[in-house]
Amino acid sequence: MITLTRTGAAENVALITLNRPTALNALCRQLMQELSETLLKVEHDSTYNVIVLTGSEKAFAAGADIKEMAKLEFADVFQKDDFFANWDTLYHIAKPVIAAVNGFALGGGTELALMCDIIYAGENAVFGQPEVSIGTIPGLGGTQRWPRFTNKSIAMEICLTGDRISAHDAKEVGLVSKVFPTQQLVAEAVILADRIAKNSPLIVKTVKKSVGTAYETSLNQGLEVEKHLFQSTFATNDRREGMSAFSEKRAAKWSGN
Numbered sequence: 001m002i003t004l005t006r007t008g009a010a011e012n013v014a015l016i017t018l019n020r021p022t023a024l025n026a027l028c029r030q031l032m033q034e035l036s037e038t039l040l041k042v043e044h045d046s047t048y049n050v051i052v053l054t055g056s057e058k059a060f061a062a063g064a065d066i067k068e069m070a071k072l073e074f075a076d077v078f079q080k081d082d083f084f085a086n087w088d089t090l091y092h093i094a095k096p097v098i099a100a101v102n103g104f105a106l107g108g109g110t111e112l113a114l115m116c117d118i119i120y121a122g123e124n125a126v127f128g129q130p131e132v133s134i135g136t137i138p139g140l141g142g143t144q145r146w147p148r149f150t151n152k153s154i155a156m157e158i159c160l161t162g163d164r165i166s167a168h169d170a171k172e173v174g175l176v177s178k179v180f181p182t183q184q185l186v187a188e189a190v191i192l193a194d195r196i197a198k199n200s201p202l203i204v205k206t207v208k209k210s211v212g213t214a215y216e217t218s219l220n221q222g223l224e225v226e227k228h229l230f231q232s233t234f235a236t237n238d239r240r241e242g243m244s245a246f247s248e249k250r251a252a253k254w255s256g257n
């Protein structure tokens with residue numbers, strides 16, 4: 001249900017594709033377990049610098065698997081400690097993750113995209129949180145990330161109605177950074193991944209941690225974290241190399257430490 005392809009100019013971009021076409025990439029347990037395992041494999045493989053996560057041209061993911069969830073009771077979802085285990089992995093990945101979203105990204109599909117660091121959308125992408133229309137609420141961060149990434153009014157409207165929004169509307173409200181023709185989307189996401197992967201992987205991870213902190217803390221706490229992370233770069237060879245290369249007018253050679 002998951003394919004992993006090595007790509008990018010320097011072959012250091014992991015293209016992870018959700019591949020369950022018969023159910024529009026609905027996020028069943030097995031798919032989520034495979035996704036989690038693939039993400040961890042890429043995270044621990046130093047030959048990969050950046051991840052692009054995509055689906056098909058028809059669907060990024062149509063949400064959690066409703067047929068699987070239909071059978072569950074409160075005790076199943078409340079008591080089992082591992083119930084959300086594989087759903088959180090993406091959010092804890094330290095390498096940058098770009099979502100390349102074509103087609104339906106609904107419910108858990110939108111929430112998966114929102115866990116990524118950058119969202120690029122194809123022109124046919126649709127985002128939404130339809131959980132309210134099937135008698136539940138977003139459970140993977142939708143009610144928390146929409147207000148942080150857009151605003152309260154938009155978040156309420158999306159989550160209370162279950163309405164879908166287009167790629168262009170998603171860009172207008174700040175959910176996605178760029179919109180591309182559907183068939184060009186993945187290539188554009190890989191071009192972006194290449195641009196990120198040209199930098200030191202160590203420093204890239206530090207940048208991701210620092211920007212991510214802005215969504216977890218107050219401004220003052222975030223500024224403190226940023227200051228310490230900035231200071232910590234002065235203990236790295238890549239900071240020394242980057243500044244020397246600038247002065248010597250040559251390309252930096254990153255060692256990753």
Ligand SMILES: CCCCCCC[C@H](O)CC(=O)SCCNC(=O)CCNC(=O)[C@H](O)C(C)(C)COP(=O)([O-])OP(=O)([O-])OC[C@H]1O[C@@H](n2cnc3c(N)ncnc32)[C@H](O)[C@@H]1OP(=O)([O-])[O-]
Nearest residue numbers: 023024026062063064065066067106107108130138139140
């Ligand atoms: C378990 C752990 C949970 C952790 C937390 C999760 C929290 C999350 O916030 C909850 C959700 O995401 S709630 C979910 C929120 N998401 C939604 O409510 C969206 C539900 N989906 C839809 O509304 C429609 O399928 C679309 C409008 C996407 C496409 O319409 P269209 O173009 O007419 O296509 P079509 O003919 O309709 O579908 C083709 C096939 O795919 C199948 N399938 C599709 N989605 C499925 C799903 N989620 N599930 C299962 N199957 C799904 C569909 O049944 C059909 O298979 P069949 O064997 O031929 O019957």
